[in-house]
Amino acid sequence: MFDAILVEKSGDTGAVSARLVQLNDSDLIANTEGDVTVAVAASTVNYKDGLAITGKSPVVRRYPMVPGIDFAGTVLESANPSWKPGDQVILNGWGVGEGHWGGYAAKARVKGEWLVPLPAAFTPAQAMAIGTAGYTAMLCVLALEAHGVTPDKGEVLVTGAAGGVGSVAVALLAKLGYAVIASTGRLAETDYLKQLGAATVIDRAELAAPGRPLAKERWAGAVDTVGSHTLANVCAGTRYRGAVAACGLAQGMDFPSTVAPFILRGVTLCGIDSVMAPLELRLAAWQRLARDLDPAKLAAMTRHIGLAEVIGAAHDIVDGKVRGRLVVDVGG
Structure with missing residues (x-):
């Protein structure tokens, strides 16, 4: 039994x-x-x-x-x-x-x-501290890299930053040298997010309401775990030829956006699926996690x-x- x-x-x-x-x-x-x-x-x-x-x-x-x-x-x-x-x-x-x-x-x-x-770098418990959330965060980072979003291009945004995917994304991106803007509905977690490596913490309310088709260019790339109006506003604020990795729906499955960010700024929206990802992508993600995720930040x-x-x-x-x-x- x-x-x-x-x-x-x-x-x-x-x-x-x-x-x-x-x-x-x-x-x-x-x-x-x-x-x-x-x-x-x-x-x-x-x-x-x-x-x-x-x-x-x-x-x-x-x-x-x-x-x-x-x-x-x-x-x-x-x-x-x-x-x-x-x-x-x-x-x-x-x-x-x-x-x-x-x-x-x-x-x-x-x-x-x-x-x-x-991976030899991890115990089973550490691997599960990463889990699908952290593995998904790494898939998002790989997508941003594949679309040319490098630290020298500007800040990157992470929405739902205090959650599982968001926390690992913040830690990974900071370790890789990106200036991370962390968006959260729990501003009491500001110190926690800064310990993970966030350079700036903003209230999710800035992104959660209906917005304009295009906003001021703010971030070179983003990891979005939220969907709905938040994802629409993330795309609207992405810089020319930037990329957004979308992997969640905490706010909703809808996407109330326009084509403006995509046809006027050349923004790329990358869909991230962790469930059916092919073996070679899974292996690449876990190899990068073993290399790029700070064990101390994982423990924190x-x-x-x-x-x-x-x-x-x-x-x-x-x-x-x-x-x-x-x-x-x-x-x-």
């Missing part, structure tokens, strides 16, 4: 509920398809995990579901030639925790092609919780009450 978080949906009311349960290997085999079984050491709490547990958005595609879109651990059994018992691995995305049982359990059974090796943004605390944390992250990263200590 092993501990797990199980999310269920009532057939009568459609209400979603989550609870801490004990499962066994037979439950795992009956409810998963895969060729690698992993002893999960750590997971993390992302915004999508919060949505899955609270039911505030229909991200779970079948029930019952063990949520947790990330995990790190050690291979126990493998029928996949790429992995053998004892290998340390990471999983991010691939619909795990949505349509396939995920990381909020002491054991997971997944397809071997979904796994990447744990991280708090550890137990599996029993995940349900409460899921509500907190959806309500915008979580700063930085939460690591779930699942097993040894």
Whole structure:
């Protein structure tokens, strides 16, 4: 038997509920398809995990579901030639925790092609302090670099900066030499953001309301985790031939913008998908994280919780009450 978080949906009311349960290997085999079984050491709490547990958005595609879109651990059994018992691995995305049982359990059974090796620079807990949020932040940085946004081009903006993606993005960009403007709705976190490397902290209210098609050119590039009017205003304030990496929807899925930033300033809007990213991009992102993320800053943004605390944390992250990263200590 092993501990797990199980999310269920009532057939009568459609209400979603989550609870801490004990499962066994037979439950795992009956409810998963895969060729690698992993002893999960750590997971993390992302915004999508919060949505899955609270039911505030229909991200779970079948029930019952063990949520947790990330995990790190050690291979126990493998029928996949790429992995053998004892290998340390990471999983991010691939619909795990949505349509396939995920990381909020002491054991997971997944397809071997979904796994990447744990970089030697990280422990499993550190990898989950990064998690999908940090891996997504690195994908955003790679996109900005690919579109010519270098530190000498000017400031870069990070929205939702006190959240998981935002915190890692601020730390990464500052380490790489960028002057970072951090936008947050929690100005009480100003000191925290400056410790991560932000040069300037602004109130999210500056960007959250409907704006003009074009605004004063302010930043050479941006990482946006918010969407909606915020993303529209981010694009409107981006400098000529700048780039914006969009990876979130905390404010909304809509994009009330015009073509003006794109056809008058040559701004590039880069969509960032971490769930189905190809293996070579995942490996590149994790290699860069091992090189470019300051371990001290990672530790400063991280708090550890137990599996029993995940349900409460899921509500907190959806309500915008979580700063930085939460690591779930699942097993040894």
